[in-house]
Amino acid sequence: MIVVETFPVGPLQCNCSIIGCTETKEAIIVDPGGDPQDIVAMCQSKNLKIKYLVHTHAHFDHIHGSRAVKEATGAEICLHKEDDWLYQNLAMQCQMFNFECDEPLPVDRYLEDEEELFIGETKFTVMHTPGHTPGSVCFSLKYNENVLFSGDTLFSRSIGRTDLWGGSYEKIIKSINDRLMVLEDDTRVVTGHGPSTTIWEERKHNPFL
Ligand SMILES: [Zn+2]
Ligand SMILES: [Zn+2]
Numbered sequence: 001m002i003v004v005e006t007f008p009v010g011p012l013q014c015n016c017s018i019i020g021c022t023e024t025k026e027a028i029i030v031d032p033g034g035d036p037q038d039i040v041a042m043c044q045s046k047n048l049k050i051k052y053l054v055h056t057h058a059h060f061d062h063i064h065g066s067r068a069v070k071e072a073t074g075a076e077i078c079l080h081k082e083d084d085w086l087y088q089n090l091a092m093q094c095q096m097f098n099f100e101c102d103e104p105l106p107v108d109r110y111l112e113d114e115e116e117l118f119i120g121e122t123k124f125t126v127m128h129t130p131g132h133t134p135g136s137v138c139f140s141l142k143y144n145e146n147v148l149f150s151g152d153t154l155f156s157r158s159i160g161r162t163d164l165w166g167g168s169y170e171k172i173i174k175s176i177n178d179r180l181m182v183l184e185d186d187t188r189v190v191t192g193h194g195p196s197t198t199i200w201e202e203r204k205h206n207p208f209l
Contacts, residue, residue, distance in 0.1 A: 002143040010034020012061035020048040021120035028052045036068035050075040056151025057136040058083035060093040076108040083135025131172025132160030146187040156197040159208045
């Protein structure tokens with residue numbers, strides 16, 4: 001069985017998700033943006049071993065807890081290559097927003113579009129959706145329901161900002177229309193901040209689309 005838990009973490013309350021397989025005890029963490037002790041403790045309480053730390057993009061509020069979780073668990077740090085420069089400039093990002101941070105650890109795996117990661121037999125697919133940042137990705141998870149982890153690309157009734165480093169309004173709109181709006185209506189969308197939504201609701205009510 002697959003369990004998915006989402007809770008806000010860190011300085012900007014980024015949604016962090018734990019996706020765990022109850023048979024193999026393997027887990028993926030999406031966007032460990034802060035509160036690393038809580039993330040590790042929650043996994044320990046469910047007897048889960050973290051295999052991958054995946055990032056929807058390299059803004060500091062989505063990677064703020066990665067170093068500490070990696071040090072505690074040895075999980076692989078995964079990121080799309082086109083956000084590597086942002087990841088390497090974590091200190092500069094934190095400075096701009098007045099937050100303390102440690103230097104990031106090296107990336108263990110560069111994610112590619114359509115790459116598949118597995119926990120047990122459950123597939124977790126990478127979709128490159130540039131626009132909010134050049135290396136922004138979404139993750140799709142298929143088990144008894146379809147779930148999309150959209151990071152800061154798609155929000156409930158909104159889309160990600162494109163005025164930060166490397167952002168592009170044309171690209172984010174194209175990514176959302178070409179890659180996300182074609183998903184099944186009932187796909188549950190776990191966003192980077194704030195409430196979850198569905199593809200159907202956003203197709204119908206999102207004023208940016
Ligand atoms: Zn962001
Ligand atoms: Zn964010």
